[in-house]
Amino acid sequence: MSKPIFELINELPQSGATVMSLRALDYIVPGEWQNITSFDSMITLVTGESDPGMVQQIGERAITLYNDPAEGYQRAVWLYQTANSIGGKLGAAALANKIGESVSFLSFLEKITPKADKAQAIDFSIKVAAEIIAYAKINGIPGDGVAEFMGAVGDYGKESIMRLAALTCFDGLIPLGPDFLRKMEEFISGLVPDDLSKNPAFSAVSSMIPGGDVGGQLGFVQQGFNSIKGWMGNFVSSKNITPEGVVSSLKNFIEVSDDKLDYVAGFLDATTNYFDYTGVQTVGRRLIERAVAEI
Amino acid sequence: MNKYLFRTALLLCAFVLSLTACSKKEDPRWSEADKKSKEAIEAKKEAQKSGALPTPEEGGSFNKFFPKTESGFEMIASQEKTGFAEYKLKKGGKDLAMIAISDVANNPQAADKFKTATKKIGGFPAVDQGSTATAVLVGGRFQVKVLSRDVSFTKANREEWLNKVNLAGLAAMK
Numbered sequence: 001m002s003k004p005i006f007e008l009i010n011e012l013p014q015s016g017a018t019v020m021s022l023r024a025l026d027y028i029v030p031g032e033w034q035n036i037t038s039f040d041s042m043i044t045l046v047t048g049e050s051d052p053g054m055v056q057q058i059g060e061r062a063i064t065l066y067n068d069p070a071e072g073y074q075r076a077v078w079l080y081q082t083a084n085s086i087g088g089k090l091g092a093a094a095l096a097n098k099i100g101e102s103v104s105f106l107s108f109l110e111k112i113t114p115k116a117d118k119a120q121a122i123d124f125s126i127k128v129a130a131e132i133i134a135y136a137k138i139n140g141i142p143g144d145g146v147a148e149f150m151g152a153v154g155d156y157g158k159e160s161i162m163r164l165a166a167l168t169c170f171d172g173l174i175p176l177g178p179d180f181l182r183k184m185e186e187f188i189s190g191l192v193p194d195d196l197s198k199n200p201a202f203s204a205v206s207s208m209i210p211g212g213d214v215g216g217q218l219g220f221v222q223q224g225f226n227s228i229k230g231w232m233g234n235f236v237s238s239k240n241i242t243p244e245g246v247v248s249s250l251k252n253f254i255e256v257s258d259d260k261l262d263y264v265a266g267f268l269d270a271t272t273n274y275f276d277y278t279g280v281q282t283v284g285r286r287l288i289e290r291a292v293a294e295i
Numbered sequence: 296m297n298k299y300l301f302r303t304a305l306l307l308c309a310f311v312l313s314l315t316a317c318s319k320k321e322d323p324r325w326s327e328a329d330k331k332s333k334e335a336i337e338a339k340k341e342a343q344k345s346g347a348l349p350t351p352e353e354g355g356s357f358n359k360f361f362p363k364t365e366s367g368f369e370m371i372a373s374q375e376k377t378g379f380a381e382y383k384l385k386k387g388g389k390d391l392a393m394i395a396i397s398d399v400a401n402n403p404q405a406a407d408k409f410k411t412a413t414k415k416i417g418g419f420p421a422v423d424q425g426s427t428a429t430a431v432l433v434g435g436r437f438q439v440k441v442l443s444r445d446v447s448f449t450k451a452n453r454e455e456w457l458n459k460v461n462l463a464g465l466a467a468m469k
Contacts, residue, residue, distance in 0.1 A: 006325040039325065047427060048443065054425040059325060061402065064332035071376065142380070143372030144358045152372040155383065290374055292428065293381055293395035293440050294402050 002074060005066040005287060006039040006059065008280045013037065017271040020253035022278070025165045027249055028239055033162035036281060046288045061291035066283075072137035073283050075208065079137070080279025082204045083130035112270060114262035117176060119199070121187035124171045126201045127275060129224045131163070133208055134279065138286050159281040166274040168232055169246045175265035177243060178236075181229050188225045193218050343400075349436075351378025351398040356468070357437075361394060362459035370394075377401070383444075384456065390444040394456060396465065397438045405438055416454055417462040429453040434466040 002008075013019060014037050022033060036042045043058050044050045066073045115123070135153070142152045156164060172180040193214040196202045202209075202221075211217035235241070247258040256264050342348035357380040364370045369385040378398035384391045399406045409432040412420035419431040429450060430440040439460050441453040 004325070004329045006322065006329070010322070039322075047425075049425045049427060051425060056324065056328075060328040060332070063325060063328045064335060067329065067332045068336045139373065140354060140375035142375040144355070148358075148372045151369075155371045155373070286374065289393065290376070290379060290381065290395075292425075292442060293393065294379065294397045294438070295405055295424075 002077065004063055005073070005077075005280075005284055006063060008077065009037065009039045009042060009284045012277065012280065017254065017268075018273050018277050021170070021250060021268060021272050022162060022166060022274055024246070024249040024253050025162065025169060027245075028165050028169070028241055029161050032158055033278070034158075036284075039284070042281075042284050043288055046285055047292045049292070057295045058288060058292045061295050062284075062287040065287050065291060065294075073287060076134040076137040077276070077280060077283050079130045079134045079205060079208055080276040080283075083127050083201060084273050084275035084279075112263050112266035114266045115175065115269070117183060118187045118195075120171070120175050120265075121184040122191070122195065122199050123201050124167070124184060125188050125221050125225045126199070126205065127167055127171060128228050129209055129221045130205055130275075131167075132224050132227075133210075138283060158285065159278040163275060163278040163282070164232075164235070166278070168235060169241065170265065170268045170272070170274065172232070173236065173241065173243050174246060174261050174268070177261070181233050181236075184225065185229065188222055191218060191222070196221065348403065349400045351400040352468070354378060354380040357396040357465070360396065360461040360465045360468075362456065391448045392444050392453065392456065393442045394460065395438075395440050395442070396460070397440070399432070399436060399438055406432055406435065416457050417460075419462055419466070421454075421457070423450065429457060431457055431462065433462050434468075437465050437468075439465070 003011075012035070014035065019035055022035070026033065034045070036045060039059060040055060043055050043062075047054075047058060049055060049058065065071050069075075139152065141149055143149045172184070176183050196206075196218050197214050202217075206214075206217060209217045209220055211220040243261055244258065247256060247261070247264060250256050250264070251258075256267065258264070339348065343350055354375040354377060358372070358375070361380070361382050362370065367386060368391075369383075371383045371385060373381045373383045373393065375381075378401040379395065381393055381395040383393055397405070408422050408424065408430075409420040412422045412432075414421050416429075416431045419433050421429065421431045423429050424440075427443045428440055430438055432438055439457060439462065441456050443449070443453060
């Protein structure tokens with residue numbers, strides 16, 4: 001079994017490349033994401049309860065819910081961790097997070113190989129599939145009928161909306177440019193099962209992707225992309241998000257260059273782990289919301 | 296001077312050591328809870344298998360008992376797991392409260408606090424819990440709880456919304 005939920009939350013660092021890169025996106029989703037790195041604080045922030053006895057009861061219930069494999073929360077964390085950890089990692093993420101201070105782009109430059117656009121599109125679509133499956137593992141399929149379910153999904157906030165903002169910017173807009181959704185659609189609609197089975201991120205999470213065989217799973221991945229592209233296109237245009245704007249905000253926190261955007265994308269991919277970082281925070285929040293209602 | 300430096304170094308060491316000892320990830324309260332929870336999960340499984348504990352109802356079967364959307368308010372489905380369903384109550388885009396129905400078959404000790412309940416809501420025993428929650432126990436089996444998520448949402452509001460849940464319908468489900 002993986003680590004208990006209180007440990008996963010308490011081990012999140014207070015600074016480092018991931019934290020700084022997410023702070024850089026605060027201007028897109030203002031005030032939504034707080035870097036909560038303590039299980040006790042999370043209980044108090046989510047529930048408004050600070051009495052030690054109440055905090056203890058809520059925490060114990062949350063720990064129990066997480067530890068029961070049948071509840072699905074552990075699988076969600078596994079999905080966030082696995083879909084994130086594969087790819088062009090340099091093994092530098094842990095180091096970069098420990099540095100805590102400014103992380104130098106130039107010092108990593110020679111080690112970065114930008115991903116090919118097609119590989120970027122596949123990795124993106126697998127993160128989308130992982131997000132959809134993790135959502136269902138954490139929340140079930142809430143509501144009676146499609147309309148209520150769409151309302152539940154539309155209510156993304158806090159760590160979850162920050163994760164989608166980071167997915168949009170770090171895995172879409174920066175590596176592929178302003179028309180990333182159109183480019184990705186071309187690649188993703190043209191994929192054949194073999195493209196997926198050769199992809200390391202897919203191989204790692206495939207046991208959790210519905211669809212039966214790889215052909216069916218490809219259908220799930222493609223549908224997942226189609227279901228998010230409208231929302232994401234609207235997110236980018238309504239908030240007027242541009243690669244230049246994101247890089248300019250990143251520069252306040254991390255030393256990056258704006259003339260090599262694919263290298264910036266490679267740098268972020270190698271030094272940050274926003275997907276499982278915010279994934280752990282999402283799971284923690286939902287567990288606590290349920291725990292306080294059940295005690 | 297050297298003595299002073301030495302003392303400072305010692306103090307620093309002690310400070311760093313105490314920090315490590317109290318490292319937040321190794322909080323004994325939660326490690327203990329972690330151990331106990333694993334035993335509790337096994338015990339619950341056994342109890343459900345032997346019939347000593349009922350099998351929890353599907354969360355989806357609770358949806359119809361939640362309050363209907365009222366003008367000015369939004370009710371947003373939030374979570375639906377075995378024995379649990381929760382909705383978020385919003386107004387003007389702001390979170391006001393969470394409304395949850397849970398089957399105490401999932402967490403039997405949750406029913407204990409109602410034994411000393413001194414008030415009733417909709418004819419069912421009701422208690423206030425912590426500073427943000429009011430709960431009723433329906434038919435000895437289903438806990439309905441409203442949790443404030445904004446200071447403007449008072450205890451009176453919680454009781455008002457508990458009354459909007461179809462408590463009698465839920466009791467008949469047992």
